[in-house]
Amino acid sequence: MTKVIGLTGGIGSGKTTVTQILKDSGLPIIDTDILARQVVEPKSIALKQIRQKLGKDNINTDGTLNRALLRQRIFNDSEAKLVLESILHPLIQAETVKAIEKHKKNNPKLIVVAIPLLAESFEKNGQLPSYIDEVWTIVCSLEQQLERASKRDNSNKELIQKIIEQQASPEARLKIADHVIVNNGSVEDLKKSVKMLLQ
Numbered sequence: 001m002t003k004v005i006g007l008t009g010g011i012g013s014g015k016t017t018v019t020q021i022l023k024d025s026g027l028p029i030i031d032t033d034i035l036a037r038q039v040v041e042p043k044s045i046a047l048k049q050i051r052q053k054l055g056k057d058n059i060n061t062d063g064t065l066n067r068a069l070l071r072q073r074i075f076n077d078s079e080a081k082l083v084l085e086s087i088l089h090p091l092i093q094a095e096t097v098k099a100i101e102k103h104k105k106n107n108p109k110l111i112v113v114a115i116p117l118l119a120e121s122f123e124k125n126g127q128l129p130s131y132i133d134e135v136w137t138i139v140c141s142l143e144q145q146l147e148r149a150s151k152r153d154n155s156n157k158e159l160i161q162k163i164i165e166q167q168a169s170p171e172a173r174l175k176i177a178d179h180v181i182v183n184n185g186s187v188e189d190l191k192k193s194v195k196m197l198l199q
């Protein structure tokens with residue numbers, strides 16, 4: 001029987017890095033961030049609904065989503081954020097389920113679904129998505145999170161700090177975790193921890 005793992009962690013905790021390690025180990029990976037970008041491609045249902053419910057200024061003249069404008073808007077307007085989520089989340093979930101079903105045909109031992117907002121989703125719905133069998137949470141110290149994310153995104157630590165404050169707390173992520181991956185050391189250390197967990 002295939003087990004579906006939900007992989008989560010805050011910004012800069014190491015989700016992408018762990019995902020890559022798991023991919024290199026030959027596991028099928030579903031990245032909900034990528035699915036989230038695919039559902040808002042030009043001419044998509046989501047884009048049409050964003051235009052209708054949140055205004056046509058959110059769509060660029062070439063038909064793509066004006067991410068910068070929309071991001072700024074939902075940062076300051078919780079109502080708009082809810083509307084956007086009600087458009088996107090069901091579509092992303094449906095695509096996730098589709099991808100899981102596709103991978104299951106090959107009967108892998110594990111399928112890994114990277115879900116940055118899994119703890120947020122749990123806090124909102126009081127339950128995990130039904131397709132998740134087990135949760136792996138990645139953690140690192142706050143200093144490392146600030147350092148790594150600001151360096152990667154070429155942004156200042158104050159902005160990363162603000163994003164961290166808007167995300168679920170480390171406690172909320174630990175609460176839903178079946179396994180915790182601690183990413184306080186080197187990437188080599190991280191590889192070892194992940195390999196051990198796989199065994």
Ligand code: ADP
Nearest residue numbers: 010011012013014015016017148152185186187
């Ligand atoms: P996330 O996807 O959770 O936001 P990333 O995997 O992108 O986090 O990691 C954030 C940044 O930190 C990336 O540039 C990554 O290469 C780097 N990084 C991740 N883990 C380590 C580590 N153990 N040591 C040094 N750098 C790391």
